[in-house]
Amino acid sequence: QVQLVQSGGGSVQAGGSLRLSCQASGFPISIYSMAWFRQGAGKEREGVAALASNDETAYAGSVKGRFTISRDGAKSTLYLQMNDLKVEDTGVYFCAKARGSWTLNLGPGSYDSWGQGTQVTVSS
Secondary structure (H helix, E strand, C coil), X not given: CCEEEEEECEEEECCXXXXXXXXXXXXXXXXXXXXXXXECCCCCCEEEEEECCCCCEEECCCCCXXXXXXXXXXXXXXXXXXXXXXXXXXXXXXXXXXXXXXXXXXXXXXXXXXXXXXXXXXXX
């Protein structure tokens, strides 16, 4: 069955960097769109970055230029490189598999499988 197992995250000072990983199994990661979401305390889950099967990407305005989503098909792993982190980037981050191959939608309704979530804390 589809499984998404996340690693990475942790605590960092503002301006620092972190990389999140999402190990996929049960499906070919390269032919589906994938994405990263985050949820701050008391906030709704929001899309951060999406990656389509043709390697096109989409980013939320708040992270554009700082975050990079990528995929290693051979390792079945999705990544989120986060640079120049800000306090407002704090939250639980989730990777997600889309229902299709081409979507760059950053709304959660387009995704049918989710990782377990990992905490990212950015301090000032």
